[in-house]
Amino acid sequence: xxxxxxxAFVATLDGAWRIDGIVARGGEPLPPAAxxxxxxxxxxxxxxxxxxxxxxxxxxxxxxxGEHEALAARQVPLGRPEARCAALIAVRKSPPWWEMxxxxxxxxxxxxxxxAIGMEYPAVARRLHHSxxxxxxxxxxxxFEYPPAEEGSFDELLARLRETPEWAYVEHEVDxxxxx
Amino acid sequence: xxxxxxxAFVATLDGAWRIDGIVARGGEPLPPAAxxxxxxxxxxxxxxxxxxxxxxxxxxxxxxxGEHEALAARQVPLGRPEARCAALIAVRKSPPWWEMxxxxxxxxxxxxxxxAIGMEYPAVARRLHHSxxxxxxxxxxxxFEYPPAEEGSFDELLARLRETPEWAYVEHEVDxxxxx
Numbered sequence: 001x002x003x004x005x006x007x008a009f010v011a012t013l014d015g016a017w018r019i020d021g022i023v024a025r026g027g028e029p030l031p032p033a034a035x036x037x038x039x040x041x042x043x044x045x046x047x048x049x050x051x052x053x054x055x056x057x058x059x060x061x062x063x064x065x066g067e068h069e070a071l072a073a074r075q076v077p078l079g080r081p082e083a084r085c086a087a088l089i090a091v092r093k094s095p096p097w098w099e100m101x102x103x104x105x106x107x108x109x110x111x112x113x114x115x116a117i118g119m120e121y122p123a124v125a126r127r128l129h130h131s132x133x134x135x136x137x138x139x140x141x142x143x144f145e146y147p148p149a150e151e152g153s154f155d156e157l158l159a160r161l162r163e164t165p166e167w168a169y170v171e172h173e174v175d176x177x178x179x180x
Numbered sequence: 181x182x183x184x185x186x187x188a189f190v191a192t193l194d195g196a197w198r199i200d201g202i203v204a205r206g207g208e209p210l211p212p213a214a215x216x217x218x219x220x221x222x223x224x225x226x227x228x229x230x231x232x233x234x235x236x237x238x239x240x241x242x243x244x245x246g247e248h249e250a251l252a253a254r255q256v257p258l259g260r261p262e263a264r265c266a267a268l269i270a271v272r273k274s275p276p277w278w279e280m281x282x283x284x285x286x287x288x289x290x291x292x293x294x295x296a297i298g299m300e301y302p303a304v305a306r307r308l309h310h311s312x313x314x315x316x317x318x319x320x321x322x323x324f325e326y327p328p329a330e331e332g333s334f335d336e337l338l339a340r341l342r343e344t345p346e347w348a349y350v351e352h353e354v355d356x357x358x359x360x
Contacts, residue, residue, distance in 0.1 A: 003275075004312055045315065056313040061241065064283040095183075103244040106282075132184055133236040133313045135225065 004058035007129050008039040009088055009141065009176075012049035017086060017178035025162075027092070027172030036088070036178050038143070053090055055129025055141040062106055067115050076125045083125060083145035087154065088176040090138040097169035112164030121157045123150045138172070148179070184238035187309050188219040189268055189321065189356075192229035197266060197358035205342075207272070207352030216268070216358050218323070233270055235309025235321040242286055247295050256305045263305060263325035267334065268356040270318040277349035292344030301337045303330045318352070328359070 011019070011033030019036050022029050030051050039047045044054060060068065097105065109115070118126070125145040132139040146154050158175070161167060191199070191213030199216050202209050210231050219227045224234060240248065277285065289295070298306070305325040312319040326334050338355070341347060 003278075004315070006315060042315070056315075058313060059278045060281060062282055065281040068281045098183075098239045101240060101245040101248045102242055102286075130313055133238060133310055135184070135186060135222070135236075 004056045005040055006042065006044040006054065006056050007127075007141075007143075008037075008044035008047040009053045009055075009143070010037045010039055010047050010049035011035070011051045012037050017180050020177045020179055021175075022177075023175045025173040025175070026170070027174070030090075030174055030176065036176065053088070053131070053138060053141055054134055054136055055131040056134070057127050057129050061130075062109055063115065070119065071115070074119055074122045076122060078125050078127060078143070078145055080125065080145065080147075082147045084180050085146050085148050085151055085154075086178045086180075087144045087158075088174075088178070089142045089144070089158070090174045090176070091140045091142070091170050092138045092172040093140075093169045094171040108166050108169070112161075112166035114161065114164065114166055117157065117160050117164075121150075121153055123147065124154055124157060138174075184236045185220055186222065186224040186234065186236050187307075187321075187323075188217075188224035188227040189233045189235075189323070190217045190219055190227050190229035191215070191231045192217050197360050200357045200359055201355075202357075203355045205353040205355070206350070207354070210270075210354055210356065216356065233268070233311070233318060233321055234314055234316055235311040236314070237307050237309050241310075242289055243295065250299065251295070254299055254302045256302060258305050258307060258323070258325055260305065260325065260327075262327045264360050265326050265328050265331055265334075266358045266360075267324045267338075268354075268358070269322045269324070269338070270354045270356070271320045271322070271350050272318045272352040273320075273349045274351040288346050288349070292341075292346035294341065294344065294346055297337065297340050297344075301330075301333055303327065304334055304337060318354075 013035055015035035015037035017036040019033055033050045123146055127143050129141040131141055144154060193215055195215035195217035197216040199213055213230045303326055307323050309321040311321055324334060
C-alpha cells in the first residue's frame with residue numbers, strides 16, 4: 001500500500017470528465033458545473049475550482065485480512081480505457097454513527113453486507129477517500145469507474161447499499177455522475 | 181462526542197506551556213523552542229510558529245464499546261488546575277503497520293495491552309489526535325497532562341508502552357515535555 005494519497009475532486013472547466021448530473025439525497029446538492037477534474041498528490045491540498053471536495057485514500061479502517069485478500073483478488077483498477085463512466089458518491093454520516101465504538105460500527109457494516117455486496121460487482125472499479133479529519137462537508141468520497149454498459153449494474157449496487165442498515169446513518173449524500 | 185476537533189501544537193513565544201525538553205527516539209528531534217501553545221478549533225488549521233504539529237481529535241478507531249465505557253468511567257479531563265505538567269508524544273508508525281488490515285492492527289494492540297496499561301494510570305489525562313490524513317510528519321499526537329508528583333508514574337506508563345509489540349511498529353517518536 002502507498003502512503004496516504006490526497007485527492008481533490010474539482011469542478012473546473014478543464015476537467016477530464018464531463019458532469020452529466022448531480023443529485024442530492026437528504027441535503028443540499030452541489031452547485032451545477034460542467035466538468036470535473038480528479039487531482040491526486042500534494043497539489044490536491046490546494047486545488048481550487050467552482051467547488052472542490054477533498055479526501056485521502058489511505059489505509060483500510062474496517063476491512064479484515066481475509067476480506068482484503070478477497071477484494072484484492074477481484075477488484076479491477078481505476079483508469080481502464082473502457083471505463084468511460086464514473087460516479088462520485090459523497091456521504092456524510094450522522095452523529096450517532098460517529099458516537100459508536102469501532103466494534104459497533106463494524107457490526108452495522110457486517111449486518112449491511114457492505115463488503116459482500118460490493119464484491120458482486122467486479123466490473124466496477126472504486127476507491128474510498130476519507131474526508132472527515134480534513135474538516136470537509138462530507139465524511140467519505142467514493143469514486144467509481146465502469147463501462148457504459150455497466151451503468152445498470154452500478155445503479156443496482158447503489159440501490160442495494162442504500163437499503164442497508166448502514167445507510168440509515170447517512171444524513172447527506174450527493175451523487176455526481178460523469179463521463180468521458 | 182463532539183465533531184472532529186482540529187488541534188495544533190505550536191512552538192511560539194506566547195505559548196501557555198514552557199518547553200522543558202525535547203527528546204527523539206528513532207529519528208530527528210524537533211527544533212529547540214521556548215514555549216508551546218495548544219490551539220484548538222478552526223484556527224488550528226492555519227496556526228503558524230517555529231514548528232507546528234497538527235492533528236484532529238475525533239472518533240475512536242480501535243476502542244470497543246465495553247472499553248469505551250471503562251475508559252470514560254476512569255478518565256480525568258484535560259485542564260485540571262493541578263495538572264501543571266504535560267507531554268506531547270508524537271509518533272510515526274512504519275509501513276508494515278499501515279499495510280495490516282484492521283483486525284491485525286487491533287490484534288497487535290490487544291497483545292500489547294495498550295488500553296489496559298493506560299487504564300492503570302488514572303491521574304494522567306490524555307487526548308489522542310490523528311495526523312496521518314493531514315499529510316503531517318507524524319501519524320499520531322498524544323497529549324498527556326498530570327500533576328508534577330505523577331511524573332514518575334507517567335514515565336513508567338511510557339516505558340511500559342515502549343516495550344510492547346505495538347511499539348516495534350514505531351519508526352519515529354518525539355517526546356516533548358512542558359510545564360506551566
